[in-house]
Amino acid sequence: MPLPDTVFCAQQIHIPPELPDILKQFTKAAIRTQPTDVLQWSAGYFSALSRGDPLPVKERVELPVATQKTDTGLTRGLLKVLHKQLAHKGIVDLTELQDKWKTLCLPVETLKFILRMDPVEDTVEWMKFFSLGCSALGGTLQSAMKHACEILTEDPEGGPARIPFETFSYIFSYLSSLDQDRTESDTNLFLNHLEETVVARKNGMIGVSDFFIEDKKKFHPV
Amino acid sequence: MSIPFSNTDYRIPQGFGNLLEGLTREILREQPDNIPAFAAAYFENLLEKRAKTNFDPAEWGAKVDDRFYNNHAFKVQQPSGATEPEEVPPEKCAPEKDTSQETVKEQETQASFVEETTTDEEEEAAAAAVKIQAAFRGHKARKEMREMKEGSTEEQEME
The missing domain is CATH 1.20.5 (Single alpha-helices involved in coiled-coils or other helix-helix interfaces)
Incomplete structure (x- = not known):
């Protein structure tokens, strides 16, 4: 009498042909992303994989930054992952955002803190949330814009980090509208000044060095 | 040949091996048609279990690894044997030569x-x-x- 369920040796175990690759990619993703809560992240990874969504994976391993200990836990790499996952939707459900947020092992308090800066109900426009996230990364408006450029750019890492000027002006005007100290005319003046330099370079892209250089000169006088 | 460009290692997250092992075993056992969906359900199930019983297999695996690599049992025994070899009866592990x-x-x-x-x-x-x-x-x-x-x-x- 045959015993179909009895396994006598390793040759009897059928390994699905796609399994090794899935496990390999999963492991590589885990090493790259370095999630603090592996189980939570794994659940998010496979639910994204099964739905065909962009995976919650960093493109490169991100070295721990010194400020991360005191900071909220949100890093540039994590915000980039979120951007990759949610940017194509335009307008994002808060529940979905919270889901993705949890998958990256980020504290919910931070999300609430970010959302409190510009309260919304149920849905949030992704670019607005992204801008708020950038401002949470860097204290000042300038460093927030720098983070935004470095995340959104298609230039290789360490490059000029150029982004389209429309995107830049949208984020900049949104963030400065939240800042009571900045008047609208100030913002427009700054943007107009930048647009002149950008138009001069024709391709309509703006890099970090175009607006960040003035701040640097203060610290490193030549 | 891989050339190291930085002095930091790429580390596998703590307890990841344990999760991977469990997932692979379940996949081989169940032979699901849609592996990603099955894996998603598997991890969701583990998450639910963790919410209920506070048992995290990744954490547990990390602890087991830690126990394996930082085994202090040997360290604890050595000083007691070295300080008072006379009083330790020969059944216990006193310095053997003397x-x-x-x-x-x-x-x-x-x-x-x-x-x-x-x-x-x-x-x-x-x-x-x-x-x-x-x-x-x-x-x-x-x-x-x-x-x-x-x-x-x-x-x-x-x-």
Whole structure:
């Protein structure tokens, strides 16, 4: 009498042909992303994989930054992952955002803190949330814009980090509208000044060095 | 050949191996058609379990690894053996050389004691045997004498 369920040796175990690759990619993703809560992240990874969504994976391993200990836990790499996952939707459900947020092992308090800066109900426009996230990364408006450029750019890492000027002006005007100290005319003046330099370079892209250089000169006088 | 460009290692997250092992085992056991969906359900199930019982297989795996690589059992035993080797009975792990030599010496001394005691005992036994034998011989001689006397008296009476 045959015993179909009895396994006598390793040759009897059928390994699905796609399994090794899935496990390999999963492991590589885990090493790259370095999630603090592996189980939570794994659940998010496979639910994204099964739905065909962009995976919650960093493109490169991100070295721990010194400020991360005191900071909220949100890093540039994590915000980039979120951007990759949610940017194509335009307008994002808060529940979905919270889901993705949890998958990256980020504290919910931070999300609430970010959302409190510009309260919304149920849905949030992704670019607005992204801008708020950038401002949470860097204290000042300038460093927030720098983070935004470095995340959104298609230039290789360490490059000029150029982004389209429309995107830049949208984020900049949104963030400065939240800042009571900045008047609208100030913002427009700054943007107009930048647009002149950008138009001069024709391709309509703006890099970090175009607006960040003035701040640097203060610290490193030549 | 891989060339290291930085001095930081790429590390596998703590407890990840344990999760991977569990997932692979379940996939091989169930042979699901849609592996990603199955894996998603598997991890969701584990998450639910963690919410209920507070048991995290990744954390547990990390702890097991930690126990394996940072085994302090050896460290705890060593100082107690080194400071007081005399008082530790030979069954426990005291420094082996010293005690073994000492026990050998002790055994030797014990053996010589045994020899001495045996010689003493032999002497005593011999003395005792001599006494017993002497007493017996005396008894026998006296008995013979009595018999001889009685015989002589009987002979005298017969006569």
